[in-house]
Amino acid sequence: AMTHSDDDDDDGATSGTPALAVERLLALEREGLKFHQMRERCRAILAAPGVHVPSFAADALDILAKRSRGGRTSSSSTVDPVAHLIMECVPRVTAHIRERHDFPMMDDTSVRERFADSRDRSPGVRLILEALADFDDDCNDGDGGSTNRLLVTDRARLDPRTLLRVAETYGVSLEDLTDVGGEDAARSLETYARSLIHREGKHAPGVNLALWFSLDAFANEETVDELTRAGAFGLASDVAACVAGDGLKRRCVEACLELGDSGDHAGLRAAHAAAERFQLGTVFPTAKTRYFESTIKRMVAKGQAEAALRHAGDDVHLQRCVIASLVASGDASTAAEYVARLASDFAGSGGDFNKICGLLGTETELAAAQAARREAHVQLPEDMSENGGVVWVDDEDGLRAACDALLAADVVGIDTEWAADPDAERAAAERNRRRKGTRWARKRWRDQKKLAKKLAAEAEALEASNGESDVDDCSSGDASSGNASSGEGERDASLGEGERTGAGAGAEDEDAAERRAASVVALLQVATRDRVFLVDLPALLRACPDAIAPTLGAVLADRSVLKTGFGVAEDLRRLARLHPPAFGAERLGGPRGGVGPVIDLQHVWAAGTRIAREEAAAGGRAKRGRRARAAAAAAA
Numbered sequence: 001a002m003t004h005s006d007d008d009d010d011d012g013a014t015s016g017t018p019a020l021a022v023e024r025l026l027a028l029e030r031e032g033l034k035f036h037q038m039r040e041r042c043r044a045i046l047a048a049p050g051v052h053v054p055s056f057a058a059d060a061l062d063i064l065a066k067r068s069r070g071g072r073t074s075s076s077s078t079v080d081p082v083a084h085l086i087m088e089c090v091p092r093v094t095a096h097i098r099e100r101h102d103f104p105m106m107d108d109t110s111v112r113e114r115f116a117d118s119r120d121r122s123p124g125v126r127l128i129l130e131a132l133a134d135f136d137d138d139c140n141d142g143d144g145g146s147t148n149r150l151l152v153t154d155r156a157r158l159d160p161r162t163l164l165r166v167a168e169t170y171g172v173s174l175e176d177l178t179d180v181g182g183e184d185a186a187r188s189l190e191t192y193a194r195s196l197i198h199r200e201g202k203h204a205p206g207v208n209l210a211l212w213f214s215l216d217a218f219a220n221e222e223t224v225d226e227l228t229r230a231g232a233f234g235l236a237s238d239v240a241a242c243v244a245g246d247g248l249k250r251r252c253v254e255a256c257l258e259l260g261d262s263g264d265h266a267g268l269r270a271a272h273a274a275a276e277r278f279q280l281g282t283v284f285p286t287a288k289t290r291y292f293e294s295t296i297k298r299m300v301a302k303g304q305a306e307a308a309l310r311h312a313g314d315d316v317h318l319q320r321c322v323i324a325s326l327v328a329s330g331d332a333s334t335a336a337e338y339v340a341r342l343a344s345d346f347a348g349s350g351g352d353f354n355k356i357c358g359l360l361g362t363e364t365e366l367a368a369a370q371a372a373r374r375e376a377h378v379q380l381p382e383d384m385s386e387n388g389g390v391v392w393v394d395d396e397d398g399l400r401a402a403c404d405a406l407l408a409a410d411v412v413g414i415d416t417e418w419a420a421d422p423d424a425e426r427a428a429a430e431r432n433r434r435r436k437g438t439r440w441a442r443k444r445w446r447d448q449k450k451l452a453k454k455l456a457a458e459a460e461a462l463e464a465s466n467g468e469s470d471v472d473d474c475s476s477g478d479a480s481s482g483n484a485s486s487g488e489g490e491r492d493a494s495l496g497e498g499e500r501t502g503a504g505a506g507a508e509d510e511d512a513a514e515r516r517a518a519s520v521v522a523l524l525q526v527a528t529r530d531r532v533f534l535v536d537l538p539a540l541l542r543a544c545p546d547a548i549a550p551t552l553g554a555v556l557a558d559r560s561v562l563k564t565g566f567g568v569a570e571d572l573r574r575l576a577r578l579h580p581p582a583f584g585a586e587r588l589g590g591p592r593g594g595v596g597p598v599i600d601l602q603h604v605w606a607a608g609t610r611i612a613r614e615e616a617a618a619g620g621r622a623k624r625g626r627r628a629r630a631a632a633a634a635a636a
Helices: 018-030 035-046 053-069 081-093 118-142 160-170 174-198 203-212 221-229 233-241 247-261 265-277 286-301 305-312 316-328 332-341 351-359 363-376 382-386 396-407 422-436 439-474 481-518 537-543 545-557 568-578 601-617 626-635
Strands: 098-105 108-115 390-393 411-417 523-527 532-535 562-565 598-600
Touching: 018 035, 018 053, 018 081, 035 053, 035 081, 053 081, 053 118, 053 160, 081 160, 098 203, 108 118, 108 160, 118 160, 118 174, 160 203, 174 203, 174 221, 203 221, 203 233, 221 233, 221 247, 233 247, 233 265, 247 265, 247 286, 265 286, 286 305, 286 316, 305 316, 305 332, 316 332, 332 363, 390 396, 396 532, 396 537, 396 545, 411 568, 523 545, 537 545, 562 568, 568 598, 598 601
Parallel strands: 390 532, 411 562, 562 598
Antiparallel strands: 098 108, 411 523, 523 532
16 A cells, blocks of 8 residues: 655555545545645645546546535535545656647647546546436436436535546547537536536536537637627627637627627727737727726726726827817816826817817806815915926926035935826736646637637738739739839848847837836925926936935935925835936945835824724723834824
8 A cells, every 4th residue: 555654744644545545635625734844745635656647636636526516615616625625636656657649629729738548537526426316317207207226326416616627638529528428428528518508507617628628619709699698708708719710709799899888898998809819900990989988987986086087098089088078077177187288189179179168168167066176185385396496307407406405304205106107017917827827727728829820821912912912913914124123222221120120129129118117106296395296217327327326315314304204115216216326225236224214104194093093992092002002202
């Protein structure tokens, strides 16, 4: 018998049979071991000498499934983590008997791993067929059939996700199932997947089973419409991607747009994503516009008008949408400011610009809106705003003058504003999705890339064939030497233009990288008791980067000047990342002694709020501990 001793346990518990292995894994689970620790134990069990891993793992899954029916988990549909742990470990210890194989996926193909020998796949086939037989018995009971459950108590009932994982791990194909179970197995599998999708609402395992086993019965508009109505837009897109032609792909975009007609923003987002994925932007030109308009309206409704204007970019239509949304939300004052900023963009639009201006209302209404806005926000003192109390700093001379004033103060307030980098955020989100997703999710991502390359290759081939036909038509007559010389000159000119374009693209990439680095902090606001300095850090980094450390760095490191702000720790972290010589830690090349002293008003506010609540709860007799006294002293 095979024995397995743990690093932490010396009890010598044997795990030489599937039953003992399951008992051991369940005991480790009850002990609270982490997943990676459980995984190491499971791999050691499967890698032991004399273990036929495919049969051993299938028997262990069978035992776990029967335990779930006996009450280990809440229901037969509950995912058993130990079962998935075993399935994850199987490929790791059986790489020498696995192969990569082309599996059909409706009208497409997908390269996946499987056990090379059909005899090694047979234990997985047995598990799946037993689960389908159990499902058929449940259906017969529901239709008034026999209720004698003794016939099926010894069968394993796998939850849908575990059944799919078994198929993936063993590499079971529809042919493997029909070789053992005949056509009845194919019909049972189709009925099972249809029940998951249309009756039980378990769309992900249902669709993934249909794709894995290439069930052509689901390659239709009914499936796409059902998934779209349920909000499973990614699954609907996956089904459409596996079907040849663009008929089902168009229906996928149309179904998402129909949801958008009812005000569903997610539907518009999915329509735009599907149109981009299937390269149907020319067929559905409004998909992107409608999605962007909906996004802008949502941003304005959340008070993110400036972000909405950035999202609109240079698109005049979307800029109008921002202004119209602001007016509709009752913020005509901000809308008027944006109209003034964008006046040059609307200069050539004539009547359209007049319509936008008309949305702002009369001068009286606009003045009332501006007054209401001023009442809703704290305003700078009039003597400060009128006597040059707000200073814009974007060159070295202004920077040195500002720092002289800051060094003469005893306390300064700090705040930063930063602009998001949408490209970097999307790239990070995609990396996280691939890293945290399941193996099937990562496979879908690879298939999406494969589809995009396939569509691009088809488009290039079509353009090439059209170009060849155009050349044949143009070359039907005799070509003169003059025309040939002209053609060579055009080719030389185009080559030179291409070389210049390549060099220009490299310079643009460098500029874009510099802008992204500078956009971490777009604006630094530093204030004394009577003056406010708005520091354009991106401009200073381009014009005089060496002057920042001796000026702003000296202010932040000066121990006689107290630095304060609300959530100032995050501001200082962003500044340090932007320009370490001026704002970083001393060990990283920053100012001597580092930045300080600093008081974060967020902590003071939190301490004061806590004390006020304690006093209110205790009738004004709250305890004053060391931290509370320190916070009160700092506030004073």
